[in-house]
Amino acid sequence: MPDYVLGVPRYANTAPLYHFLEQGDGIAFRYGVPTELNRWLLEGSVDLSLVSSYFYLANADKLRPLPDFSVADLGPVYSVNLFHTRPWRELRSVALTTESATSVRLLRYLLEADGVEPEYTGEQGGLELLERYDGVLLIGDRAIATYAGLLERIPESVHHIPREFTGPQGARLWVSDLSMQWYERTRLPFVFAVWATRRDEPPPPEVVRRLRAARSLGLGNLAAVAGTEAERLGVPERLMQHYLWNFRYHLEAPDRLGLQTFARAVGLPYPGDYWDV
Incomplete structure (x- = not known):
């Protein structure tokens, strides 16, 4: 059976979501910048990807996000x-x-x-x-x-x-x-990205389970994630740790309201439907 391919931006602010997620056992990563990941998801070369929120909203007839994942921020994001x-x-x-x-x-x-x-x-x-x-x-x-x-x-x-x-x-x-x-x-969070799949291809429950487990480990060990990312980028570890703890990764009610408000601000519909996983 071919690997289930995850589209991942190699950005420090997404690292807590997949730092502790190992490739293998049916999962493979494909790295790219958001504009590349957006295109690959629609083309079918990745199965589940972190995609930019504007791209999701503009293609909501083709995409559907996970219900409890986001890369969002309330206040300064620094990046x-x-x-x-x-x-x-x-x-x-x-x-x-x-x-x-x-x-x-x-x-x-x-x-x-x-x-x-x-x-x-x-x-x-x-x-x-x-x-x-x-x-x-x-x-x-x-x-x-x-x-x-x-x-x-x-x-x-x-x-x-x-x-x-x-x-x-x-x-x-x-x-x-x-x-x-x-x-x-x-006075709302801004959602920069969500995990999404093509609308007619629901994610395997085991993949979602592994993503949730990896996120829990990432947030529970944020100092380790920050240390790795600080070394990779050559920035102070204390600055990186503050940077990462500022993010919201669960697409909670305030984040959904922020996403809905952004959709309205740029003239796009907000479908508000998520995978039941």
């Missing part, structure tokens, strides 16, 4: 950041990550809500893009590593985490956390 050298309301040009449609759509929504309409360009890169653009949207590992690289020291309190820095060529650099912007506007 979906707009780095910009002009104030938020004065942005004229923004370079967009090509890794995730959800973060791009969230940024567009937040700027439009404030009456800001910059010119957008899809670009891969880091802060060097600020030589040509007012802002650059980074997500995932690149975003958290870039942010960590700006810190002179790790703050003792989460209430003292800076959002303004000295950027390239001594310019003033702002870091706008999109999840925090969403929270300030809605």
Whole structure:
């Protein structure tokens, strides 16, 4: 019998879900960035995948998510950041990550809500893009590593985490956390990803059981997960541990309300149906 293939983004914020899930015994991993995983799920080359929430909502007629898994956040997420050298309301040009449609759509929504309409360009890169653009949207590992690289020291309190820095060529650099912007506007969590399958192909109960067991181990041993991810990315372990404990992985009622509110904000239906597993 062929392996059941899980689509997994190799991002630190998803590591607690699968750090303790071993390949084998009928399960295989396929790694990719969210835009790749989205495509592979529809094509059929992965069976169950973490997919971006915007992609799920836009393809809800083809997909169905697990009922109790998410990658969500209430307040600052630290890894979906707009780095910009002009104030938020004065942005004229923004370079967009090509890794995730959800973060791009969230940024567009937040700027439009404030009456800001910059010119957008899809670009891969880091802060060097600020030589040509007012802002650059980074997500995932690149975003958290870039942010960590700006810190002179790790703050003792989460209430003292800076959002303004000295950027390239001594310019003033702002870091706008999109999840925090969403929270300030809605007072709700933002759901970045869900586990989903194709609508007519329910997941095997044993696979879901193993995913739940792996998540329990990951969250119960968060220091070990953080240590591994901090070493992989070359960031301080204490910063990584704080980063990971900030996430919500169970798609609880507030998260579902946040997902529904995002669907409404971007003009997409919210089906609200999940696998009964």
